[in-house]
Amino acid sequence: MxxxxxxxxxxxxxxxxxxxxxxxxxxxxxxxxxxxxxxxxxxxxxxxxxxxxxxxxxxxxxxxxxxxxxxxxxxxxxxITRNPPASPAKPSAAKPAASKPASRPAAKVAPRVASPTPTPTPTPSPTAPAPAAPAVVTPSPAPKPAARKARKGPDSVSVTIHAGVDNDWSVTVTHGARRPGKAQPVSPESVSRAVKELGDDSAVQAVEAVITHAREEASQRVAELRRQLEEAQSMLAALDGENP
The missing domain is CATH 2.30.30.40 (SH3 Domains)
Known part of the structure; x- marks a missing residue:
């Protein structure tokens, strides 16, 4: 080192x-x-x-x-300390006393001369203020009437006609997005008349096809029942003829 x-x-x-x-x-x-x-x-x-x-x-x-x-x-x-100790301040040298300046003789005062009286300046007369321009008032536009809220109309209506396998007809009415109401039974004749009043050929043909099919089945059933009735009557007559 x-x-x-x-x-x-x-x-x-x-x-x-x-x-x-x-x-x-x-x-x-x-x-x-x-x-x-x-x-x-x-x-x-x-x-x-x-x-x-x-x-x-x-x-x-x-x-x-x-x-x-x-x-x-x-x-x-x-x-013993991190920073060195501050060095003592050196005493400043005493300044010599300033000597008093010698007294000066009094200055002579010159005699004052009277100044002439100033002539007053005439004050200008105030002029009349110019007339103010008339204020222009712009009429504010009349407030527009509040738009009326459109009245809500009734909900849409759906009418459903249903035909069952046994020629039982029913009508169901649905209002808007609500659940369908209870099915109400109606006769085939009333459905046929209502569809014809609508004047929709496709609807008329669909309803008439169902009614025609149901009519044919009913006719066949009647014929079958007649045949069974005739057989039962013949059997009854034969049984009656054998009695003494």
Whole structure:
């Protein structure tokens, strides 16, 4: 390590500081000192803190912050505070008392000359103010009447005609998105008349086809029942003829 100067800078450790540091080490307390000058070889700037390891006379063995080695320093290379103590202000030299200036003779006062009385300037008569222009009032437009809310009409209506397998007809009415109402039975003749009044040929043909089919089935059933009735009557007559 390069040699350090041995000058005694202001603020270095005093004998009282060394005694206080030694007393702290004896009690097991941490003793801290600070470098007065930087140590470029160890990249230690001025004011680096260091832990005191031991004290031998004026030689203080320390472990600077960031260094893992114990280094001996002299007391005049360390101080007890991080920043150097402020140097006492030098007393300023007393300024000589300023001598009083010699009294000057009184200045002679020149006699005043009466100034002529100024002629009063005539005050201009106030002119009459120009008549103000009449204010133009723009009529505000009349408020528009609030638009009336359109009255909601009745819901749409759907009429459904249903024909069952036994030629039983019913009508169901549905209002808008509501559930369909209860089916009401109607006669095939009334459905046929209503569809014809509508004048829709396709609807008339569809209804008439169902009614015609039901009529044919009814006719066949009547014919079958007649045949069975005739058979039953013949059997009854034969049974009657055998009786005494």
């Amino acid at each position: 390069p040699p350090r100067r041995r000058s005694t800078p202001t603020g270095s450790l005093t004998p009282e500081n060394l005694e206080s540091l030694a007393h702290a080490l004896a009690e097991g307390k941490r003793a801290t000192v600070y470098l007065i000058e930087p140590t470029p070889s160890l990249a230690l700037p001025e004011g680096t803190s260091a832990k005191v390891v031991s004290i031998d006379g004026n030689t203080v063995t320390i472990r600077p912050k960031g260094v893992d080695d114990e280094l001996p320093f002299e007391a005049d290379e360390l101080r």
